[in-house]
Amino acid sequence: MGLDKYTYRFKPIRGFWFTRPLLDDVSSKVGCFSTSLDLGLSTKTICINRGFLVVENIEVPINELYPSEEDRVVIYEQESGEIYELVKSTINGFYKLKSIGPFLPPTIEINGIHMHRIVGIDPWSDSLTKIKAARVEMGDRVLDTCTGLGYTAIASVKNSAREVVTFEIDESVLWIAERNPWSRGLASERIKLFHGDVTTLIHELPDSYFTRIIHDPPRFTKSTGDLYSLEFYRELYRVIRKMGVLFHYTGEPRLHGPSIIKGIAERLRTAGFRVLGFDKSALGFIAVKY
Numbered sequence: 001m002g003l004d005k006y007t008y009r010f011k012p013i014r015g016f017w018f019t020r021p022l023l024d025d026v027s028s029k030v031g032c033f034s035t036s037l038d039l040g041l042s043t044k045t046i047c048i049n050r051g052f053l054v055v056e057n058i059e060v061p062i063n064e065l066y067p068s069e070e071d072r073v074v075i076y077e078q079e080s081g082e083i084y085e086l087v088k089s090t091i092n093g094f095y096k097l098k099s100i101g102p103f104l105p106p107t108i109e110i111n112g113i114h115m116h117r118i119v120g121i122d123p124w125s126d127s128l129t130k131i132k133a134a135r136v137e138m139g140d141r142v143l144d145t146c147t148g149l150g151y152t153a154i155a156s157v158k159n160s161a162r163e164v165v166t167f168e169i170d171e172s173v174l175w176i177a178e179r180n181p182w183s184r185g186l187a188s189e190r191i192k193l194f195h196g197d198v199t200t201l202i203h204e205l206p207d208s209y210f211t212r213i214i215h216d217p218p219r220f221t222k223s224t225g226d227l228y229s230l231e232f233y234r235e236l237y238r239v240i241r242k243m244g245v246l247f248h249y250t251g252e253p254r255l256h257g258p259s260i261i262k263g264i265a266e267r268l269r270t271a272g273f274r275v276l277g278f279d280k281s282a283l284g285f286i287a288v289k290y
Contacts, residue, residue, distance in 0.1 A: 002204045008168070008195040010150075010186040013179045016044075016076040018065045026053065027062055033151060038181040039073070040103030069285060073097045073177055086179050088172045091207050093275060095172045097180055106272040107181045114217065115148050117283070125245050126181065127151035133282035134212050134247035136161055137206055141212040143239065145217065145227070146188070147197045149177050153193075155186035161212070164191045165205070167198035199226040202235045210240050216249040216284075220260055228264060233271035246273060249284040 016037040026035065030229045032047040037055065047054040053062050060076060064083055067074045073096075082131040086097035100106060105124040109118040116123035126141055130152055136142055139162035144153045147168035156164050168174055170225075174195065177183040186193060196200060217227035225234055236246060248268065250261055265275050265285060273287035 003194050003201060004195075006173065006194040006196040006201060008193045010174075010191075010193055011178055012181075012184040012187055013075070014078045015179070016078070017181060018067070018074045018076070019072075019099045019102045020067055020070050023062060023066055025102070036103050037105060039099070040101075041181050047063060069094050071075045071096075071099050077128055086176060088175055090172050092170070092172065095204055097176050105151070106149075106180060108176050108180075110173075110218075115218070116151070116187055123149070124151055124155075127155050129157045129279075129282040130214055130216060130249060130284070131159055133279045133284060133286055134214050135245045136212050136214075138162075141165075141209060143205070143213045143236075145213070145215045145236075147177070147193060148173060148216070149180055150183045150186040150191075150193075151189050152216060154183070154188070156212075157185065157188050157190050157215070161234065162190065165194070165210070166191060167194050167196060167201060169195075169197045171195065199229075199232050199235075202232070202239065205235075205239045207238055208241045211244045213240055213244070213246040214249075219251070228267070230267045230270055233267050233273070237272040245287050246287045246289070247279070247284055248283065248287065249282065250278075251283055 017039050023036055030048055032045055035041045037044050044055055051145035052059045065074050067085055075086055076083050088095040094202045096109050098107050098109040098114055100118050104122050107118055108122045117126045135161050136156045140161045142156045142161045142164045147166045149154060153164045153166045184290055218224045220228055237249050250264055268275050268287050274290050276286045276288060279286055
């Protein structure tokens with residue numbers, strides 16, 4: 001694959017993570033106790049001493065750790081000692097790591113739109129439904145078209161996939177992911193992460209290489225239309241093996257309009273896929289290359 005110059009070396013940032021509910025709970029206690037400082041992945045012993053939080057011999061005023069809004073996350077970055085909210089404002093928009101609970105996996109929100117389902121389901125469980133729909137299992141080579149926070153790529157590896165190739169076009173998304181504890185698994189040697197536009201770089205991928213594809217694009221807009229195009233679907237068909245399974249996330253049909261959902265299915269068929277049906281749990285089409 002001629003993608004070497006697009007290879008992205010994922011570097012997880014070490015730190016402690018704080019949300020308002022966590023800090024409200026911590027502030028009401030005294031002495032030493034266990035809690036999670038990585039949004040529910042593990043527990044640590046911390047101590048409260050006269051308005052200071054003490055963990056691993058680091059002493060920080062609790063009032064400096066509070067996020068400015070209920071669903072924001074604050075990180076104490078261990079190497080630099082910096083304290084800042086996991087938000088980023090660029091010419092492309094406003095990005096934030098969105099907390100859905102003090103001990104739950106967060107999502108990323110871009111210009112007010114969150115990238116995972118969070119009503120009645122958490123973002124990690126949302127990703128697991130897509131892995132199941134794509135039938136990812138031991139030995140699979142998986143193409144994950146849109147990295148985001150990397151949950152589907154990480155879950156594929158946890159489900160014994162041999163290799164995951166994944167693409168992320170947005171540098172700000174990668175910045176957030178490196179500072180999200182739930183995204184650490186993107187540093188796996190079995191995950192090849194590329195920083196670039198998958199609709200362009202897919203032409204560099206070999207024929208019939210992947211056994212599974214998870215296509216979880218952003219919501220359909222004028223700027224994301226190429227990810228829903230017949231040309232791109234034909235490339236997905238080219239790079240997947242015979243009997244390989246594609247899962248194409250669409251979201252709720254009633255929210256996006258029947259014409260968009262119908263058009264996706266029709267273009268997948270025109271590209272050569274046999275569409276097996278719509279998975280109501282994962283909210284997307286399952287298709288196979290015969």
